[in-house]
Amino acid sequence: MRAGVTLGDGSTPAAAPPTRAQALDALRERLTQAGVASPEAEAEWLLLHALGIGRGAYWSEPSAPLRAEEEAALEAFAVRREGREPLQLILGEVPFHDASLTVEPGVFLPRPETEVLVEAVLAARLPERGSLLDWGTGTGAIAIALLKALPGWTAVAADRSGPALDLALRNAARNGVQDRIQALRADFSSPAPPRVPGTPFDVVVSNPPYVRRRDIPELMPEVRDHDPPEALDGGEDGLDALRHLAQGLAIWLAPGGFLALEIGAEQADSVLGLYRASIQDARVLPDRAGLPRIVIGTMRGQRS
Structure with missing residues (x-):
């Protein structure tokens, strides 16, 4: 749905969820800004962990939208890594x-x-x-x-x-x-x-x-x-x-x-x-x- 559209009740429709690829790009940028040494590799690790999938599953459907629970999990992981908590501890x-x-x-x-x-x-x-x-x-x-x-x-x-x-x-x-x-x-x-x-x-x-x-x-x-x-x-x-x-x-x-x-x-x-x-x-x-x-x-x- 296009930006600026207003629903009949006067509310603005919720933004479409990001795709896997969009989420990966955004997370990579956030980790770069946080000073993480390997933002590209770590962004992928965190995204796959949040989605509970392997690399093959990601690359077969990079345009699949994130579900709400996946988006929430990824945000929690991102905040922890931005705070420089080690990737290993986040992944467990x-x-x-x-x-x-x-x-x-x-x-x-x-x-x-x-x-x-x-x-x-x-x-x-x-x-x-x-x-x-x-x-x-x-x-x-x-x-x-x-x-x-x-x-x-x-x-x-x-x-x-x-x-x-x-x-x-x-x-x-x-x-x-x-x-x-x-x-x-x-x-x-x-x-x-x-x-x-x-x-x-x-x-x-x-x-x-x-x-x-x-x-x-x-x-x-x-x-x-x-x-x-x-x-x-x-x-x-x-x-x-x-x-x-x-x-x-x-x-x-x-x-x-x-x-x-x-x-x-x-x-x-x-x-x-x-x-x-x-x-x-x-x-x-x-x-x-x-x-x-x-x-x-x-x-x-x-x-x-």
């Missing part, structure tokens, strides 16, 4: 390597750069059977992704957060590895390295807190305002957690075992120095953006 789940993970407020959100850590472990010459320890497991992302790719392996997923461990176990069940993972509430930053059942492990992995405390206020709102502070704060120089992990490595990692850690982009030399005494052949791998991000190496000594 995130793909990670070969896993699909539920995410919740208060638990550190897995991000694509950490998939490089998983790939580095899988590229190592690992035996068919073994055990791994994931310190600061959060959603369980790293441990679960590795267990899915290593059917003969078991894992201990350790975290000081009870809600994180609860979520990690639910994600393990979601991905069919619940029988091969054990959750442990422990804090690697304790004055003495905590004893972990099953030590020593064949692989130790961690994405520890590594942000310098003074840099936290400058992080993107999605990270600063939504990830748990204790999952970000690496102390004054960003290396506190990495020092604690280095101190406990001789207890947790078997001789000849494999280590993989995520680090800050400017920390490579410092971290290599921390681990040089215990790790041989230590080296740094780049993330998807080409930044130094993953430290890998082998525990000194001979594998039994």
Whole structure:
């Protein structure tokens, strides 16, 4: 109906609902104005989530009008994302390597750069059977992704957060590895390295807190305002957690075992120095953006 038309009772007719394509264009513009880094991709994710359809269904009928409930759902999602709530929390789940993970407020959100850590472990010459320890497991992302790719392996997923461990176990069940993972509430930053059942492990992995405390206020709102502070704060120089992990490595990692850690982009030399005494052949791998991000190496000594 054309604009300016008046009905017999003097009222103005309701505007026609937007089509899927119109809604996508409008949302893309709103996210751009809000400073979202990838407005085009995220607008599509949110629209598909609001409609409850896949990309194929959208592209087969881009001119289909939105129903009232779809329009309301999309508006609610748009407002949350304009406020810089992470896309993962709005969707309630995130793909990670070969896993699909539920995410919740208060638990550190897995991000694509950490998939490089998983790939580095899988590229190592690992035996068919073994055990791994994931310190600061959060959603369980790293441990679960590795267990899915290593059917003969078991894992201990350790975290000081009870809600994180609860979520990690639910994600393990979601991905069919619940029988091969054990959750442990422990804090690697304790004055003495905590004893972990099953030590020593064949692989130790961690994405520890590594942000310098003074840099936290400058992080993107999605990270600063939504990830748990204790999952970000690496102390004054960003290396506190990495020092604690280095101190406990001789207890947790078997001789000849494999280590993989995520680090800050400017920390490579410092971290290599921390681990040089215990790790041989230590080296740094780049993330998807080409930044130094993953430290890998082998525990000194001979594998039994």
